Amino acid sequence: MARFKENDLPKAKLNTSSLQKALRIFKYSKNQKWKFFVGLLFLLLTSATALAFPKLMGMLVDCVSTKDLDKANQIALALMGILVLQAVFSFFRISLFVNFTENTLSNIRFALYENLIKLPMSFFSQKRVGELNSRISADISQLQDTLTTTIAEFLRQFILIVGGFIILGSISPNLTIMMLCIVPVVAVAAVIFGRFIRKYGKMTQDKVAESQVIVEETLQGITNVKSFANEWYELERYKNKIREIVAIAIKGGQYRGYFASFIILCLFGCVVAVVWYGITLTIKGEVEGVGDLISFILYTTFIGASFGGIAEMYAQIQKAVGATERVFELLDEVPEAINTQPNPNSVQKIKGIVSFKDVAFSYPSRKEIKVLKNVNFNAGFGQKIAVVGPSGAGKSTIASLLLRFYDIESGEIIIDGKNIYDYDLEELRGNMSIVPQDVILFGGTIKENIAYGKPNATNDEIIAAAKQANALNFIESFPEKFETIVGERGIKLSGGQRQRIAIARALLKNPSILILDEATSSLDSESEKLVQEALEILMQGRTSIIIAHRLSTIRSADQILVLDNGIIAEQGTHQDLITLENGIYKNLSNLQFSNS
Structure with a gap:
């Protein structure tokens, strides 16, 4: 499968522009450049010894006609010496090129991943994960092969062809x-x-x-x-x-x-x-003798083989240049202003008073569709604000804008009287937690997943968060307890268990603003009850934005916003909205509660 992918890698035309882009690789070699150039020196020495070999072989054959045994012995020793030198030169050439390549590519891999992880959500909404993964795996592997062997072999074959022709011309x-x-x-x-x-x-x-x-x-x-x-x-x-x-x-x-x-x-x-x-x-x-003829035939064999190999090497270099261009496309993407080494204690605590003022938004990939149109609402400290409405009305978009995943087109989002864009991203997102409908856990232990909300948390803090999230009982039932491996994306846990791990994670972070994105919509009744109890604890003393399908979970909300086609069509408490004749909320409520 890997070979198939490698064959499918597109080639780039070799011109001044593409080669200049490819040479940017050397920027990432840092203090390792000398290894590449010393490797080139050993490459030249390897090629020189290879070119001397056929000439000496011809001289050895000529000793038959002159019957000069001493000379034959000397030439044979010289040939063995050349083979030893070639072996030594080849060892250092390969070692230096591999050392240079691995150090350089490790820097590129890290720079690529660092830039990738800091890119805004607008970038990820337009790219497939498989394509990005290919850049880090297939494209970097192509660079690895090229820097380690292909360039060296290409240069070696080129030297053998040019040097071979010069020596052949001198023979005949x-x-x-x-x-x-x-x-x-x-x-x-x-x-x-x-x-x-x-x-x-x-x-x-x-x-x-x-x-x-x-x-x-x-x-x-x-x-x-x-x-x-x-x-x-x-x-x-x-x-x-x-x-x-x-x-x-x-x-x-x-x-x-x-x-x-x-x-x-x-x-x-x-x-x-x-x-x-x-x-x-x-x-x-x-032609002077049989020895020269033997030398000529050997040089001809070298040149023929080199001609055959150099075409394939050239194709590989084209692929490598193409891979370099694709890697640098990602490295040139503008990242978000995020500090990758934040101090968890440096995040200033905010109260969590939220205001949306005439907020309008369209997704970058669908500019023609207005998802939100002049949305206005206020959320006071500690209030529960529920957002309901049909699919595609823009409910989850409100959460994305609060987290600054996307930039708004017009209007303002104000938190604690300060524009959302005046906050550092670490400070803003450090004061928020989201419990999504589809919880994605990382493939480590339960403990690691809970501690993701606060990496420096103590064991006691993690246990306390699990207990508040109604998760301690099921965690303690596992043989490995908190060291239980959750599997890829949390596959070894049920939906309700994953939700409670996510709630424990959010509790441990202790956010000022909590976003619940349909956190109970995919659960059975028993799991929903346990998760809902945990959510009630989680929502205490913090501003909560609750995106809901099930209206039974938001009856106690301080304010319910009914989104329809990008605007807030209705706004008020459950009691206010249930009395509106032909109201959207009333119809949704009647539909759900009559079915239940």
Whole structure:
């Protein structure tokens, strides 16, 4: 699966602009740059020793004709010395590049995550989590491969090609011209041909994956298949897909056969042609001896292999540059002004007197739709303000604006007589807690999830919060008690248990303003009773904004706001609103209580 994703990574065109963006990576290497440049030095030394190898091999072969054993021994020792040097140089090159890459990428990963977590909600409302995750995983992995090996290999192959041609030219210009006419052309043709065949292989894989989807869908929906007696239809669908797989696979097989024939005829034919022409020139005396011919053949092999490899390396570098651009797109996003190392004791406590004055708002992704239109209301210290209305009326938007997840278009939100935008985000959100309908817990322990509201809380404070939230009994019933792992997103706990953990978390934070976003709407009667009792304790002595579907939970609210189509259509206590003829609240109330 990882390979499939890597193949699917888009490539960027290599030009001055894209390369300049890619070079920004070095900004994140900090004091590690020297490792990259020393690694490059070892790369040059590795390439130089590699280029010396064929020349010495040719000289060793020439010792046969001169029958000079001492010279042969010296050259053999020199060859072994070169291999040792190449091994040492390669070790330091790889070690330095890996060290540079890992340190640099760890800085990029952290900077990316730091920027990502500080971005406003307007950004997250327009991006998919999977896409963002891919930036941190697939794109960074592509950079890792490229910085660790691809760039080094690309440069090494390039040095071997250039150096090889220079040495070949010094051995025999005529033979070099002949080799230049056929070997690089055939090597590049082999790369293009190979890529074409891989594309056919990928098409076959895609078709097999499509056929698996049919099997999965059929088995998951087997009840529908059986009830409609549509077995024949599913069989026909699967059979057609299998026929497509067979047709593509056979075609791919034919091309693989052509490729094998091409390798045998052309690539090996090239070697035969170069050797034949070399022998001809040696016989004519234009090439000095068999040793030079052996050196020439080895250099030709190096160059052919390098031509084949460099095309693939270039494609990898294009992908890496594309990955760099996508990573820096995220790093260039403007974050919220949040201090990432706040002091929990530095948050100034507010009273929690809230006023909305002519507040209008549209979501950034849907500018044409006014979600709130000149909304006005006041919430005094310790009051319970309930917000009701049909779905899409803008109830949850009020909570989002209070938390400054989004910027309002016009009007003012005032807290304790001070504009909401005059507060630091830590101070504002540090005085608020939200208990949502769908509680998402982190995958650690119950204790860690409760302490999320106050990371420096003592054990006694955590136990007290759990007790007030009606959560202590069920926590104590687990064998591991507070050390119980809740599972991903809290999956090991029931809905009511998750809600009470969220309430304990909010209690521990001790907020001045509490937001309850339909906190009991998805619970059964027994869980709702326990959660409602915990919420009553939580709401004491603080301003509460209660977004509700179930009107039974808000009868005791000091003020009920009835939102309809972005405006406050009705406002008052339960008793006030229940007396309004044809009122929205009265109709909602009659509907709910008659059903119950």
